[in-house]
Amino acid sequence: xxxxxxxxxxxxxxxxxxxxxxxxxxxxxxxxxxxxxxxxxxxxxxxxxxxxxx
Amino acid sequence: xxxxxxxxxxxxxxxxxxxxxxxxxxxxxxxxxxxxxxxxxxxxxxxxxxxxxxxxxxxxxxxxxxxxxxxxxxxxxxxxxxxxxxxxxxxxxxxxxxxxxxxxxxxxxxxxxxxxxxxxxxxxxxxxxxxxxxxxxxxxxxxxxxxxxxxxxxxxxxxxxxxxxxxxxxxxxxxxxxxxxxxxxxxxxxxxxxxxxxxxxxxxxxxxxxxxxxxxxxxxxxxxxxxxxxxxxxxxxxxxxxxxxxxxxxxxxxxxxxxxxxxxxxxxxxxxxxxxxxxxxxxxxxxxxxxxxxxxxxxxxxxxxxxxxxxxxxxxxxxxxxxxxxxxxxxxxxxxxxxxxxxxxxxxxxxxxxxxxxxxxxxxxxxxxxxxxxxxxxxxxxxxxxxxxxxxxxxxxxxxxxxxxxxxxxxxxxxxxxxxxxxxxxxxxxxxxxxxxxxxxxxxxxxxxxxxxxxxxxxxxxxxxxxxxxxxxxxxxxxxxxxxxxxxx
Numbered sequence: 001x002x003x004x005x006x007x008x009x010x011x012x013x014x015x016x017x018x019x020x021x022x023x024x025x026x027x028x029x030x031x032x033x034x035x036x037x038x039x040x041x042x043x044x045x046x047x048x049x050x051x052x053x054x
Numbered sequence: 055x056x057x058x059x060x061x062x063x064x065x066x067x068x069x070x071x072x073x074x075x076x077x078x079x080x081x082x083x084x085x086x087x088x089x090x091x092x093x094x095x096x097x098x099x100x101x102x103x104x105x106x107x108x109x110x111x112x113x114x115x116x117x118x119x120x121x122x123x124x125x126x127x128x129x130x131x132x133x134x135x136x137x138x139x140x141x142x143x144x145x146x147x148x149x150x151x152x153x154x155x156x157x158x159x160x161x162x163x164x165x166x167x168x169x170x171x172x173x174x175x176x177x178x179x180x181x182x183x184x185x186x187x188x189x190x191x192x193x194x195x196x197x198x199x200x201x202x203x204x205x206x207x208x209x210x211x212x213x214x215x216x217x218x219x220x221x222x223x224x225x226x227x228x229x230x231x232x233x234x235x236x237x238x239x240x241x242x243x244x245x246x247x248x249x250x251x252x253x254x255x256x257x258x259x260x261x262x263x264x265x266x267x268x269x270x271x272x273x274x275x276x277x278x279x280x281x282x283x284x285x286x287x288x289x290x291x292x293x294x295x296x297x298x299x300x301x302x303x304x305x306x307x308x309x310x311x312x313x314x315x316x317x318x319x320x321x322x323x324x325x326x327x328x329x330x331x332x333x334x335x336x337x338x339x340x341x342x343x344x345x346x347x348x349x350x351x352x353x354x355x356x357x358x359x360x361x362x363x364x365x366x367x368x369x370x371x372x373x374x375x376x377x378x379x380x381x382x383x384x385x386x387x388x389x390x391x392x393x394x395x396x397x398x399x400x401x402x403x404x405x406x407x408x409x410x411x412x413x414x415x416x417x418x419x420x421x422x423x424x425x426x427x428x429x430x431x432x433x434x435x436x437x438x439x440x441x442x443x444x445x446x447x448x449x450x451x452x453x454x455x456x457x458x459x460x461x462x463x464x465x466x467x468x469x470x471x472x473x474x475x476x477x478x479x480x481x482x483x484x485x486x487x488x489x490x491x492x493x494x495x496x497x498x499x500x501x502x503x504x505x506x507x508x509x510x511x512x513x514x515x516x517x518x519x520x521x522x523x524x525x526x527x528x529x530x531x532x533x534x535x536x537x538x539x540x541x542x543x
Contacts, residue, residue: 018296029514039516049468049488
C-alpha cells in the first residue's frame with residue numbers, strides 16, 4: 001500500500017514535495033472501530049463550532 | 055398586516071421564509087417567489103453526478119411544504135424591484151414573471167413591506183467561450199450545479215466507463231471554468247467521487263484524472279486556505295489537499311483562468327502569464343457566478359440598478375465596499391445585518407449579497423487577467439444569515455421600525471463543511487472540516503487569521519457518515535417535518 005502511494009509521486013513534478021500517507025494512515029481512514037470514535041469526536045467539534053456561530 | 059417577500063427558495067431564502075412564517079404566524083404574510091417548483095439539496099448533487107443518488111433523492115416539491123407553512127408561493131422569477139412604488143402608489147413592489155408551464159411569461163406585481171433578496175447566483179456559463187452561453191451549459195463539458203445537470207453528468211460518465219472497459223483510455227479534467235469562480239469545494243468533491251467510482255468499476259488504471267482551478271494553491275477553497283492543528287503542527291490546507299491528490303494519483307493545474315473551451319480541449323492562462331491547453335474526454339468545470347440580473351426602478355421610472363446592486367449584480371448591503379487593496383482589508387469590512395444602505399426594508403442573504411471583496415488574496419497574471427477565487431457564501435453561513443435576516447425583519451414587523459437588527463457576520467461565524475471523497479457505507483470517505491471564522495481576522499488571530507482550536511480537518515469514513523446523515527437531516531428540516539427547528543443551519 002505504502003509503495004503504491006509513493007509511486008504516484010513524480011520526481012520534481014507537482015507532488016514531489018507533498019506529504020503522502022502510509023499504509024497505516026490509509027487503513028485507519030476506513031477502520032470501522034476507529035472511525036466510530038472519530039465520528040463522535042468530529043460531531044462534538046462541529047457542534048461546538050455550530051454553537052459558536054449562532 | 056405586513057407582507058414579507060422572499061426572492062429565492064434555496065438554502066438561504068427557504069430558511070428565511072420558513073422561520074419568518076413560523077415567527078410571524080397568520081397575522082402577517084410571507085411570500086416566496088422562486089422559479090423552481092422543487093427544492094434541491096445541492097451538496098448531494100455530487101452523488102447524482104456519479105450515479106449514487108437519483109434526482110428524486112435530492113429534490114422535493116415546494117408547493118405542499120409552503121402550503122403547510124402558510125407561505126404564499128409564486129413559481130416565478132423576479133425581474134425587477136420598484137423600492138419607491140410607482141407614479142400611482144408609494145407602495146414598493148417586485149415584478150415577477152411566471153415559470154409555470156402554460157403560464158410562461160405572465161407578469162405580476164407583488165407589493166411588499168419588507169423584501170429579502172435570496173435569489174442565489176446566475177450560473178454564468180457564458181463568461182467563458184465554449185463553456186456555455188446565455189441559455190446555460192454548453193455541449194463540451196458537464197456540470198453538477200443543478201440536479202438536472204448532475205443527471206446529465208452521470209450519463210456522460212457512464213459512457214466513459216464503457217469506453218474504458220472496451221480498452222479506450224480516458225482523460226478527465228475537473229475544476230473551475232473561469233479565473234473568477236467560486237465553489238472549488240464542489241469540484242473537489244466531484245473529482246474524488248469520480249476517482250472512487252472508477253476504482254469500483256475496475257477501470258481506474260485506464261483513466262488520467264486532472265484538476266484545474268483558479269486557486270493560487272491547492273486547498274485555497276476560496277477562503278484563502280486554512281490552518282488545522284494536526285500532530286502538534288498548524289498544518290496548511292495546502293498540505294492536506296496535495297496529500298490527498300497524490301494519494302489518489304490526481305495531477306493538478308492551479309492559478310488557471312480557463313479562457314476557452316472546445317470539443318475535447320480547454321485553453322487557459324496561468325498566473326505566470328503562460329498560456330496552455332489541456333485535452334479531455336470528460337470535463338466538469340464550475341462556471342463563475344453573477345447576480346441574476348434584477349433591475350431596480352425608481353418612482354419616476356429611472357433605472358437605479360447601480361444604486362441597489364454592485365456591478366456583479368449582487369445586492370449591496372452594510373459592507374465596506376471601499377476597502378481597496380488587500381493590505382487594507384479588515385474583518386469588519388464584512389456585512390453584519392445584510393440591510394441595503396439605501397432602502398432599509400430590503401435585505402439580502404446567501405450568494406445574493408455583494409461581498410466587500412474576495413477572501414483569498416486577489417491576484418492577476420502579467421497580462422492583467424484576474425485569477426483568484428471569489429468568496430463562497432453557501433452552506434452553513436447562508437443558512438445562518440437567512441435566519442438572522444428573517445429574525446431582524448420579524449422584530450421590525452412585530453416590535454416596530456426601530457427594533458435592533460440581528461447580526462451574522464462571516465467574520466464572526468464558523469462553518470462546518472463535509473466534502474465527500476467517495477460514497478460508500480464502509481469504503482466511503484469525506485474530508486470533515488470546521489473553520490472559525492469563515493473570513494480570517496488577522497487582527498484577532500495573527501498569522502493564520504483563524505482560531506486553530508476551532509479549525510480542523512480530517513479525512514475518513516466518519517466524514518462520509520456525517521455527510522450522509524446531513525443529507526437526510528437537512529432535507530427533513532427543509533420539509534419542515536417534526537422538530538425541524540431543532541436542527542441547526
